[in-house]
Amino acid sequence: MKRFFNLHSFIALCSIMGIAAIFIINRLDPLNTVSRDGVALDTVISVTASAPKSISELNGILNDAFALIEELDDRFSMYNENSDVSLMSANAGGEWVPVSRPTYEALAAAVHAAKLTDGAYDPTIGPVSIAWRDRLSENSLPSEEEIDAALLRVSFDALELSSSPPMAKLDMPGGVVDLGGIAKGYVSSSVRNLLKERGVTSALIDLGGNVVVIGGRPRNGSGTRTPWRIGVQHPSKPRGTPICVVSLSEGSVITAGDYERFWEVDGGRYTHIYNPATGFPVDGRLKSVTIISDDPTQGDALSTAFIVMGEPQALELLRIMPEVGAIFISETDDEEYRITATGDLKGAVETTPGGPHIAFHDTW
Amino acid sequence: MTGKKYDWLLYSILAASFALSCALVFATRPKDGGLTFEAVRGGTVIERRRAAELTDGVALDLSSGAMTNIVASDPTGIRMVLANCPGGDCLRARPMKNAGDMIVCIPHKLIMRIVSSSVGAIDVMSY
Numbered sequence A: 001m002k003r004f005f006n007l008h009s010f011i012a013l014c015s016i017m018g019i020a021a022i023f024i025i026n027r028l029d030p031l032n033t034v035s036r037d038g039v040a041l042d043t044v045i046s047v048t049a050s051a052p053k054s055i056s057e058l059n060g061i062l063n064d065a066f067a068l069i070e071e072l073d074d075r076f077s078m079y080n081e082n083s084d085v086s087l088m089s090a091n092a093g094g095e096w097v098p099v100s101r102p103t104y105e106a107l108a109a110a111v112h113a114a115k116l117t118d119g120a121y122d123p124t125i126g127p128v129s130i131a132w133r134d135r136l137s138e139n140s141l142p143s144e145e146e147i148d149a150a151l152l153r154v155s156f157d158a159l160e161l162s163s164s165p166p167m168a169k170l171d172m173p174g175g176v177v178d179l180g181g182i183a184k185g186y187v188s189s190s191v192r193n194l195l196k197e198r199g200v201t202s203a204l205i206d207l208g209g210n211v212v213v214i215g216g217r218p219r220n221g222s223g224t225r226t227p228w229r230i231g232v233q234h235p236s237k238p239r240g241t242p243i244c245v246v247s248l249s250e251g252s253v254i255t256a257g258d259y260e261r262f263w264e265v266d267g268g269r270y271t272h273i274y275n276p277a278t279g280f281p282v283d284g285r286l287k288s289v290t291i292i293s294d295d296p297t298q299g300d301a302l303s304t305a306f307i308v309m310g311e312p313q314a315l316e317l318l319r320i321m322p323e324v325g326a327i328f329i330s331e332t333d334d335e336e337y338r339i340t341a342t343g344d345l346k347g348a349v350e351t352t353p354g355g356p357h358i359a360f361h362d363t364w
Numbered sequence B: 001m002t003g004k005k006y007d008w009l010l011y012s013i014l015a016a017s018f019a020l021s022c023a024l025v026f027a028t029r030p031k032d033g034g035l036t037f038e039a040v041r042g043g044t045v046i047e048r049r050r051a052a053e054l055t056d057g058v059a060l061d062l063s064s065g066a067m068t069n070i071v072a073s074d075p076t077g078i079r080m081v082l083a084n085c086p087g088g089d090c091l092r093a094r095p096m097k098n099a100g101d102m103i104v105c106i107p108h109k110l111i112m113r114i115v116s117s118s119v120g121a122i123d124v125m126s127y
């Protein structure tokens, strides 16, 4: 009898210690989380950061992150006439322009992406995007002559860079630098670096749908982490409706979609993504491309380039880029959607209830 | 007899522990409950209320200084009804009705959105 009682005492003691441990872990877990939203880069931005730091320390880190976003926005904006990018365009065909280090880095990444994609992404697309925007905003379309004239001024080969001191030159009279296809990616990468340097262990950075995650999602302060779950927007359903979901603890998820920003004129729909070879907005079955990788800057440029290139050519290029995963959402004949993903994303991407089946494509 | 007495104590402790665990799970459960309207300016939430409170005819003044923004609800949803921003894009934005819907006044750096209070399976959208 005594032995029996001791065993029960032991079990009871274990239970009590277990409960106590749960309390202690919950009380002592030092992880705090802060979150902030704002408007920059012509879009809505949101940063959530967790670290074993005080709330006021974390708020200080977010202050710095948002200051960095605004600073980079000022440097990259086509619409701010004093930005590095505007000064380059103002001096197109002329002199070297001193630029900030971040602008130099973003331009270097842009030129690299342009070469990699054989110009499907082109940071000098500015004259074309402006020609279309000016006409579409007054409910008309640019003429063939206007498009041809704009196309003559598009060439990433004319973009020259010099590293120290950082300088850039657009050797193309009438040329316009447009970092729109890479700016958000570069800024999110910079924010990630800042957060990590300051000791943030878990974060979600959302710059208008360009998503970068750090360190998994903390669960109820219990110290355990699960991957972040990132929905990929359905091309034709209301904002916030996913067509598939990506689970990722660390990295970036960048989507370019022809549904995201567009103009409607005379029943025609004109997206903001232009084909640098034709000077026309893309108009294909491929509705969106999502790039999953560690490099949001490249991911931003690649997502745009892949929409222009189309799925088969993009998959071909991905064969030499095993570190890059991609999801292609295409419209089918019966107005349904088809999802193709690179083989490395097996287990990381899943369809939504009732959503299309995902076909995985091994690229290497 | 001593054993029986301690058994009783033992089961009491286990029952209490179980109750405590349940309470803990309950306290940390995902909170569920309808849709919430939020307005954010300069990183600060300036208005948050249950979307259900914004019924037909109710208007909310989210103006700040010289920046005028007034939202109101009608059967199509919550929309911007008065704004003095250049371009007035927010006035033409689609009314908000469902979780994830958003209206942004970029010139006034004002974000309005409907968020679901229930913990969804998704942390963020890529678009």
Ligand SMILES: [Zn+2]
Pocket: B083, B085, B088, B089, B090, B091, B104, B105, B106, B107, B108
């Ligand atoms: Zn507005």
